[in-house]
Amino acid sequence: MARIIIPTPLRKFTSNQANFEAEGKTVSEAILALTTSYGNLKQHLVDDEGKLRSFVRVYLGDEDINVLQKEATPIEKDSIISIIPAIAGGIA
């Protein structure tokens, strides 16, 4: 199973688990497995249409899935998927 690494601010929604073993053939399926197991996490990761929120980035290994096949990127049993908050802000 692929391993999803949960960032610190979202671990309160995963019972403090930093890792999640996910079934699935794509990044999208793995994320769905995660949000199915931890329902309260869903609103922070995906919108009402199931698309990843703009401030959430997902990496497969060291590569941003946006330069691969986005959510449809295939994963392997030993894949490591990192969820990374896009950190930004400012006065305006």
Add this chain to the structure above:
Amino acid sequence: MAELIIEQEVLAVMEQDAINAFPNECCGFFFGKEEGESRLVLEVLPVENTKEGDQRRRFKIEPESYMRAERHALSRGLDLLGIYHSHPLHPAIPSEHDRSQAMPWFSYIILSVEENAIVDLTSWQLNNSREFEKETIKQL
């Protein structure tokens, strides 16, 4: 109300970063321990503001910097507690942009800065309605 307790040396690094970056916004991570409603801030890691365009009003941290911060926390046995950034010539109050981009659980420290001086310092955390609530700050 949650409480943030910051070591003086850590605060000094944040303040100097805000002054050095002026008139642009600075940004970085901080680390420590959470005990109940209190968070003890023990370490700070300034990072590059990579926002393209007007850095006097916006900041951005690269995903690679974020991953380094998570690894740093792990290696030090600390929690990645949050993000700090500066508001040059503006109050230390989070903007709508700050709120819309914020993650739950993290503390968001904002330093209001003028040339060569820190004017104000606040910290904020999202509640379950995704509204910011102010945290109290104590200096060690």
